[in-house]
Amino acid sequence: MNLPLNKLIAEADRCVVCGLCLPHCPTYRKTGSEADSPRGRIQLMRAVAQEILPNNARFTAHIDLCLSCRSCESACPNNVSYGALIDTTRALYTPQTNHWHRLAKPFIRSRLLATSITWPLWLLQQLRLTGLLQRAFPPAKSLPRLAMPQRWKTYYPTTEPLKGNVSLFLGCAGSALDSQSLNDSVYLLNKLGYHVHIPKLQTCCGSIARQMGDAEEAQSLIKKNAACFNPDYPILTTVSGCGAGLKDYLSTHTILDICAFLVKCDWQHLEISPLPQTLYVQDPCSLRNVLHSHKDTYQLLQKIPEIDIQALPGNNQCCGGAGAYTLTQPAMANALLQDKLDTIANRQLTLLATSNIGCSLHISRGLRAQNIHVNVCHPVQIITRQIQLSERN
Template identity: 40%
Template structure:
C-alpha cells in the first residue's frame, strides 16, 4: 500500500505535537530540574522554553532554523521535568516528535526523492562521522555481532594496544574512540549465550532476558550476574537469539520508524515464550521497551517489561544468603530509572541484603550525568560539565564502589573517573549482589 506524502505526515505529526504542547501551562516548575537550564540559565534551554519553540515551529510562527535545532539537540531527554509537571505533560513524547520534524527538514528540504516516511527514515544522517554511522548500522542494529567482537576487544584492552592507539593524533580527532568506552570491559571473552538457563532449586517460573547492545561487549558480567541471581531464585531464564537493539538511540534522534522495526523484531523474539516478564538490566533499554509495550508495539500480551531491580524486589530472599562486605557503595540513579520507570529506590533495598555494606546515594542524583545515549558525543561540552559534578561528588565521598543501573551512565562516569585518576569500580547493583551471594 502506498504511503502518504511527507507533507501529509508532517501535518499529522505537527497536530499531535500541538495537542500535547497545549497541555503546558508555562508554570515554570520544571526549570530548576532541567540540567541544561541550570547550565545556561536560558529559557530556550528549559522544557517550558523548548515547548514554546516547538509550538511556534508547528504553527509556522517561527522558522525551523539552526538556533531552534540547537536548543532541541541540547535536551538530554532525562525527563526530570515530567516528574514535577502539574499538568503531566508528556515532554519525552514532545521532544521525540520535534526531532522527527527536524529530521524531515534535514532530509527532505530540496530533495525530491524523499517522498515517503520510510524513505526519509532510511536516509543517512550526514552530520555523523563515518565510524559512528558504521557502528550504528553494522553493530547497534545487529547486536549479536558484539558477541563475536568481544574476545578481540578484550585482547586490545588487556594488551594495552587500545590505550596506545588512543594517544595517537589520528585517533585523538575521533570523539567516539576518545570516549574510551571499552576501557571498562568486564566479560568472558569466549562465552556464548545459551537460549535457556534452567532454574535451580524450587521452580518459580520463567522469564526472558533482554541483552541490549553495548553491554554484550563492555559488561557481560552484569548479564551473567542477572542470570545467576534469577536461576538461583528458581526462575528459568530465556535468552532468544533473534532479539535486537531496543531502538532508543533511533527513537531519540527522530528515526521512529527504525525504532518501531526494532520493537516488532523484539516482540517476535519473545512472543513465543511462556514467560512471566521481559527483564532488562539497562534502565535506558527498559524505558524504551516499556514505552513501546504501552503502545502495544512490543508486547501485545500481558507480559510486563521490567527492570531487573523491579523484578528482584518482588522476590523472597529468605533462602539465599550473602557474604558480608565491609565497604562503602554509592548509588547512582539513572534518569530513566528515576523519571521513567520510577524505580530508583529499589536498588537501595536490594543492596541492603549484603551484610555490613554501607549504602549511600550519590550527591546530585536528581541531575543527569551527561551520558544520555549519544549525547556525550553530540554535546560534549554540556556532557563534560554534567560529568564533572558527578566526579567531584564521587571524589569527595571516598567510596569503594559506585553502582548504577544503566550501562551508558556506567561507561560515561567510569571513563570520567579513569581520566581523573580516581580508583573506584563502577558496576551494576546485580553484579555486586551476585559476587556476594553464597554458593548453594
C-alpha cells in the same frame, strides 16, 4: 510515544508555563537560557509545529542539547508528556545527517555485529595495547575492562523449585561491554527459581535511533523485539536506558528493571556474605524518570548484611552519559560529568552502583581521566559477588 502533529500541538498546549520544571533541567542549569529549558523547548516545538517559527539550525541546536533525561516530566504538576513531545519533534524535524548516527546504524541493526567487535577490543585489552586502540579511535577511552565476550544460550533453566519464567534483554552496549551483569542476572534468577529465556533474534531497543530522530529505524527494532519475546514472560533489563525505551514503545510486553524484579523474589534460602562498606548509588535518569523504580535498587542492595547504602548527592541531575549524547554533545556531557566527579571526589567513595551502562561508561571514563579510584558496577554484580563469597566459605 510518537504523536501525530495535532496531538503534539495539543500536548504542548497543556504546558501552563509555570516554570516548576526549570530547576530540574540540567541544560537550563548550565546555560541559563530559556530556550534550553523544558518550558522554552515546549514553546519552540509548538511554534515550529504550527509553522510560526522555521525549523532551522537554531531550533535543532536547542532540541539536540536536550538529554531526554525527563527530569522535567517527573517535576511537572500538569503531567505534560515531555518524552512524547521530544521524541516526536526529533522524528519530525531532526535532520538525519549526524555522522555518529550513520556510524552507529549498522551496530544498532545487528547485535551480533555489536558483540563481534568486542572480541578484538577484549584481545587488545588482554595484550595491554589499549593505548594503540585509543589513538586510532578516541571514544575507546570510555571502555571499561571488558569481560570475555559471551555466546548466549537461548535457555537457562533453574535447578531450584520453579517460581516462573522470565526473558532477559541483552541490549547492544550491555551485551558488548557488560556481559558480567547479564551473567550475574542469569545466575541470580536461576538461584531464585526462574527459568531464563534469551531469544536469539532480539535486537537493539531502538533508543539510540530514536534519540537521533530515526523513528522508522527505532520502530522496526521494536517490531523485531515484539516478535521474538514471549508476551507471557516479563522482559528484564540490566540497562535502564534500554528498559525505558522498551517500556515506552513495546506496550505488548511487561518490561521491568532487573532490580525491581529481583527485590520481589523470595530470598530466604540464599546466604549473603556481609559487606561492611559504604556503597553509593547513582540513579540513572531512565530508572528514576521513566521506569520509576530507582528505589528498588536500594531495597535490593539492603539485602546485603552490614552494608551502608547512600544515595549519591545530586542524583536528580543527569550525569551526561545519555545514550549517544557523549558523542554528539561532548561539551555539555563533560560539564555535567564534572559535577558528578566533584561529588565523588569530595566524598572519597570507593564503590559506586549504577544500573545503566551509559552512566557507568561515562562516569568511569571521567574517573580514570582524573585518577580517582572508584569501582563502578551494576547492583546485580555487587549482590552476586556477596552470594558467591558466602558459597565459598
